[in-house]
Amino acid sequence: MSYQTQNKSYIHILAIIPGNPGIAEYYKPFEKILEQFTKSQYKIHTLNYKGFQDSEQDRLFNLKEELAYKIEQIENLIQSYRKINPILKLNDFKITLLGHSIGSWIAHEILEQKPNLEIDKVIYIFPFLHKDKSSMIQNLLGLILRLPFLDKCILRLYQVIRRLPDFFLKIVLNSKLKAMNDQGRYVTWKYFIEFKHILKSIFFLAKTEFQILPNQLQIDSFEYRLKDRYFLYNTNDMWAPESSLNQLKLRYMDLNYSLFHGSLHDFCVTDEGNQWVSKEIIKILTLK
Structure with missing residues (x-):
């Protein structure tokens, strides 16, 4: 399965980098739609986060560690294809980075930091690239993350909720789950109820996001290879x-x-969101 352009055949990898929480399974319906539209011309991979594995973790991972892990995953993907076909060289690959939310920041950094990777396009889906002081919710979350006692209170409440009988859990989570597709409900229940580290990982990663991201959009940082960058925003x-x-x-x-x-920020957990966003991605992928 390769991608043909200018008489050269490439192995084209589409790497989806999730937002926070970095749970790859949320994006399975999105992957399937992209595979159907591209007719398997792309090797589509959603890159999970170290801090959001489906097993208990013995430590937390910050944003820079997750960035390094994404680079490692992409390099390992390339090596796995080269093991299958040893004649392949690095320039036989074309990589499209598709970053969602904080995943857009990671994709942005990969393009800047790894010129040796054959990055073809970077697609920013509802990108979280800087802090917004005008956002009441961001300010509130930032306050919670800065005050350890609030952080601990919420995490303790979460552990209490996790231990409730399933009947009560469904009542508590109903307002959130009913808006999701089947995959979104399954993944939320699986990870947030079965694994006690998930919310702690979300908070820790978010804390480092607020520490690292600038207060304003770094406009000049997009000038390099601007024509290969594509931005998806929504009005709310x-x-x-x-x-x-x-x-x-x-x-x-x-x-x-x-x-x-x-409001489509959580597009990957709704059927409508997956359809709308995937159609736009397909348009971008067909551009030469």
Whole structure:
């Protein structure tokens, strides 16, 4: 399965980098739609996070460690294909990075830090690239993460909720789960109820996100290979505000972007969200 361009056949890898929580299983319906549309021309892989494995973890992982792990995963993918076909070289691969939320920041950093990787495109889906001081929810979350006693209270409450009988758990989680597709409900129940480390991993990763991400969008950082960058925003997003897109449009007249109307940040857990976003991704992938 390869991708043909300019008389050369490439192994084209589409690497999906999740948001926080970095649970790859949430993206399975999204993967399936992309596979159907691309007719298996792309090797599609969703890269999980070290801190969100389906087993108990003995430590927490920060944002920079997760970035390093994504680079390691991509390099291992390339090596696995080269083991199957030893004549393949690094320049026989084309990699499209598809980052969602904080995964967009990771994709952005991979493009900047790893020029040896054959990155073809970077697609930013509702990207969390900087802190937004005008966001009440971001400010509240930042406060919780800065105050250890609040953090601990929430984590203790979470452990109590996890131990409730299934009947009561379904009542507690119903408002959240009913908006999800079947896969979203299954994954949420599996990870958040069965594995006690998940919420702690979310908080720790989020804490390091708030420590590392700048207070303002770093406009100039997108100039390098701008034509290979594609941005998806929506009109109601506390992590990827439309104002950031407006800044990018003002700075770069030839910016590649799409703007959805509504709130789609958690697109991967709804059938409608997966359909809308995947259609836009397919359009981008067909561009030469």
